Amino acid sequence: MQDARPLVSIIIPCYKQAHFLGDAIECALSQTYGHVEVVVVDDGSPDDPAAVVARYPQVRFVQQANRGRSAARNAGLRASRGEYVVFLDADDLLLPHAVETGMQVFAERPAYAFVHGTVDRRSLDGTLLKSPTPIVGETDYYLELLKRNCIRGIHSAVIRRTALEAVGGFDERRPQANDWDLFLRLARQFPVYGHGRLVGTYRRHDRNVNSKANADAMLRSSLAVLREQREYALGNARYAEAYRSGLREVRTFWGELLVERARNHARAGRWGPALRDGVLVLRYYPRGFMAHATRKLRAVSGVRRPAA
Numbered sequence: 001m002q003d004a005r006p007l008v009s010i011i012i013p014c015y016k017q018a019h020f021l022g023d024a025i026e027c028a029l030s031q032t033y034g035h036v037e038v039v040v041v042d043d044g045s046p047d048d049p050a051a052v053v054a055r056y057p058q059v060r061f062v063q064q065a066n067r068g069r070s071a072a073r074n075a076g077l078r079a080s081r082g083e084y085v086v087f088l089d090a091d092d093l094l095l096p097h098a099v100e101t102g103m104q105v106f107a108e109r110p111a112y113a114f115v116h117g118t119v120d121r122r123s124l125d126g127t128l129l130k131s132p133t134p135i136v137g138e139t140d141y142y143l144e145l146l147k148r149n150c151i152r153g154i155h156s157a158v159i160r161r162t163a164l165e166a167v168g169g170f171d172e173r174r175p176q177a178n179d180w181d182l183f184l185r186l187a188r189q190f191p192v193y194g195h196g197r198l199v200g201t202y203r204r205h206d207r208n209v210n211s212k213a214n215a216d217a218m219l220r221s222s223l224a225v226l227r228e229q230r231e232y233a234l235g236n237a238r239y240a241e242a243y244r245s246g247l248r249e250v251r252t253f254w255g256e257l258l259v260e261r262a263r264n265h266a267r268a269g270r271w272g273p274a275l276r277d278g279v280l281v282l283r284y285y286p287r288g289f290m291a292h293a294t295r296k297l298r299a300v301s302g303v304r305r306p307a308a
Contacts, residue, residue, distance in 0.1 A: 009082030013072035102158030113163035113190030136196035255285025
């Protein structure tokens with residue numbers, strides 16, 4: 001007998017994370033919402049995801065040359081059939097009720113492009129890490145997303161396929177911050193709802209814990225994502241204020257990591273990388289560059305700021 005419920009596709013891109021992939025597949029197959037399909041996309045990974053997927057004959061498997069996570073997610077979207085979609089990175093986890101929770105919310109609010117909950121952050125040994133407080137309820141998500149990516153964990157969202165197709169899926173030019181870019185384009189065009197319930201886990205490990213290593217790429221990509229919204233945002237006073245706040249947030253967060261990275265290079269005598277990072281800080285975070293340079297000069301000269 002055919003299941004009358006909407007089909008939900010869980011799409012899992014994999015690149016150099018085959019050692020996590022089995023856990024991701026099993027949590028996708030263990031959903032309490034019984035009408036799901038699972039699609040794994042091997043994005044040219046050298047660690048043989050095919051061997052892992054072979055243990056699960058019900059999982060659809062797509063292979064492509066390495067083109068990045070956005071392209072892998074789009075390939076999974078094309079290969080899937082679900083009316084609703086969940087994107088699950090191979091190193092993350094869904095709780096058993098994740099899809100069912102999202103679909104219950106959709107049943108009550110059918111006009112939304114996507115509904116989302118929250119995820120906790122844990123180290124590989126299971127230790128719970130500090131997680132941002134989620135935004136819950138009905139709000140202007142486009143405005144909130146201009147300030148920062150307030151939706152932590154793309155796997156916290158169940159997304160309507162028609163909305164994904166309307167905005168063209170993931171922008172394959174974006175190697176980083178691609179989920180933020182997608183959320184901005186969806187929220188600009190459609191309503192969004194946050195139910196606030198815990199639906200998954202984001203696992204912190206060596207490949208994602210060292211943010212300083214890719215701070216320059218994240219800074220450039222995040223600024224590019226925001227600047228795509230510039231013309232539209234500046235046409236509305238509230239959006240313009242949020243847009244400028246978002247630019248400051250991006251420059252400060254990633255700029256401070258770049259400053260720290262430049263210092264570490266300098267302390268280790270790696271003057272070439274230190275200089276390159278210093279130039280990046282000066283270009284993208286000039287206010288921070290001047291503040292750090294001023295403090296350094298004061299420290300060297302022994303000059304103290306006058307007491308107020």
